[in-house]
Amino acid sequence: MKREIPIIIVGVTGVIMFFQYFIPTGWSEFIFTYAQDWVMVIGILSLPLGIWSLVKANVLKLKDPKERFYSAVLLAGFLAMVLTGLKRESFEAGSVFMKLFNTILIPIQATVFSLLAFFIASAAYRAFRARSVLATVLLVTAFLVMLRFIPLGPISTANLGIVAWILSVPNMAAKRAIMMGIGLGAAATAIKIILGIERTYMGRD
């Protein structure tokens, strides 16, 4: 029964929410908002689980000389943000929490994002080689689309129309085809889960 009960819950809930989509009544809307509220509640209630995992993993890593420094920094940052962010007033401008957020978190996140610029260059250098006819077509198209995002005066203006066509026609066709496949795959996976065919997420004793 330990395995059957979750499968029944998933199946019944899945079928209810499937038919809910087609029923516009007030009670149907209530079921929808009620279920979505519970999704939020489950998500929030699972947060302590994540925090416990994070703290435990890093406290254990303090013993390892290789990992000690990074784990110490993580735990220090974690404690600093939790302790300074406990009160409602912490989210007002000028508070210690907001200062830490604005002066440390924001710049660091932007810095990590900016790594993309460097990594794109190295990935492009390695991958954008005209090894075949298709690779050459890809390369030329990439050049044209790149030029769209660089303001080069008359060259850019002339290029806008070509790139708009590339993005709106062949690119769109390919993406729609991939999206159709993804949509069908997602629908099939969802049906398999509702019918209890796909049970990897459940584990077993």
Next chain:
Amino acid sequence: MSFLEKMMLIDRRWIYLSIGLAVIIPVVVSFEVPVSVSPEVRKIYDFVESLNAGDYLFIAVDYDPSSMAELNPMAEAVLNQAFAKNLKVIIVTLAQFGPGMVEDLTTRLASAHNRVRGEDYVFLGYRPYPAITIMLMGINFRVPFPVDHYSVPLDSMPMMRDVRNFSDVKAVIDFTAGNTADFWITYGVGRFDFPLAIGITGVMAADYYQYLQSGQIFGIIPGVKGAAEYEELVGFPGKGKEQMAYQVIAHSVIIAFILISNIAYFATRKQKQQLGGGR
């Protein structure tokens, strides 16, 4: 090993150094770059320009600080235009750290245009689970946001008195770096059929032209270049146009490296073929 073979196996740190120099040069030697406006950006500008004073515009600021450099300029440009035209602006954020972005934007721009919170603009706040929040806002903004970000009841605000949901706003403009645009298109436009335009990072642009083609969105502001184009139209100088110099040089360096890599590839391939034919 010949020079070309060395180029094929170049240490990636030389590439990083080149890119680093490419973005430092414009700091020292700044120059302006002429910006041509694309039709998909102009459509958004023209739409906002066609609105009358007192019309409602809904803006979703759905990005985190990591995408600020690319998306803040376009959000600023649109907000500048909206405040200058005396539109009523409703702002929401579906990104976890969006409130900080919005507070920064509204504080600066509202004071520059003498706009008052509650009368000229309202910041609803942040809610998780974008799909759910959009659908609830479609019923009524007060369902997910009975009070705004500052805990002021929506019903107490003069500008929100006769505003219920998306049918009372002229358009929604979403600025996002993640997949929130998908939720706005699927659950917003799909269910409530309002005009939607998006401002997205450059890397996402290729994904969303199909929605422009199908009419599900009426305009796109793609990346920093799109932000620069909008600033060009609006006439408020901003970070978008400032960043164009960096964009030009960095892209040029990347294109140069790709060309070098291909020249080296073809040259070494030819050499190998000749060596192979000679045996």
Next chain:
Amino acid sequence: MKNRQVDSGAIGILAVLFGLLFFGSASWAQVPQSSVAADTTGPPAPQPPVNVRVVDKPNDAGHGLIVKWDLSPDDGAGLNNVSTYEIFRSASPEGTFISRGITIRGNKEYVDSDNLAPSEGRPNPNYMPAGSTWYYKLTAVTENGVRSAETAVVSGTTVENLFHYGKLPVLVGAVLFTGLLLYLIINAKRGKKLYVRPLAGINAVDDAIGRATEMGKPILYILGLGTAGDIATIAGFTILSRVAKRTAEYQTRVLVPVNDPVVLAVAQETVRTAYLEVGRPDQYNPDNIYYVTSMQFPYVAAVNGIMLRERPATNFYMGVFHAEALILAETGNIAGSIQISGTDQIAQLPFFVAATDYTLIGEELYAASAYLSQEPVQLGTLKAQDYTKAIVMLLVIFGAIAITAGWTFLRNLVTINL
């Protein structure tokens, strides 16, 4: 036949409504006329719209009505001075009429709805509950604000609909797809052989795990930034199960830093079960599967740190990825790992294709469970997807021909009205 999806009851109510409307319109002369007459001084007033009627807004929970009318004779013709129409509503024929909205000339209908139920501290006199009756009248207005005479008062009653007919194509498509799926699964269970083309990414999984074992280095498995409800993340769990079984057999460490607490719980359960099934429960170490952070770039920074310190031999990226895809893949390159990726995020596929050794594109990720298990039931599902894709392709081709020829029946058949 008790079938809640077929709104026979609603059709009956609509029929009664239409009857009432006709009766109501026949007796409108008994309803007190509005005291507002046309403006007779200054510029000429337009004529009011005609044939005003009210119908229930379809496919809703009974909170809306649609006011319909025929254009004023002075709209686009006659005096040609109509600019807008204004719609007034009251809860009773003698009550106070308030303006519900304005629509521009040329329009012949107005949707009036309000579904915000009043509550304590938030009254809403405009709320339209299901089964409520409302009274409407219209005026035509010129650009200068000169009004026509008001139309006669007409009424309508909101009806709670039991089925959303606009979504019927979705229901039909879902039922047909499910039917095809079940048919092929049953066929597969009967032993019918089904061919599926090989996928390089999936075939490389075992080799990649073997490489890690030989090098004595761990395997890094990244489930991406999705939640446990995302289909791509669920597909990632399936492949993780397979990888975990192999690592249990070969006694190789598998590290799974996750981005979501619910994903953490499922990932731990998946790996634990895999180790159990292989008979190595003692080898399972829950500390190898841990939560890092829910934020995108801090998660990337943490995973990059793991890659550069642990130097895993193999990296798997299976799930939902956004801008961090290339950062992760390039760092894996720097660390010298062999990398297998799979995502349904189309924007990130080019980065994975450029930076990783093998990529599962879109639905190939979802098909992984079928490829790895080779179970007839799973393969049957794949076949159903393929046949449905073939049907969609034929529909697209035929639809393009139909639209070009001006036949709109196919488009009307598949259009969803939300």
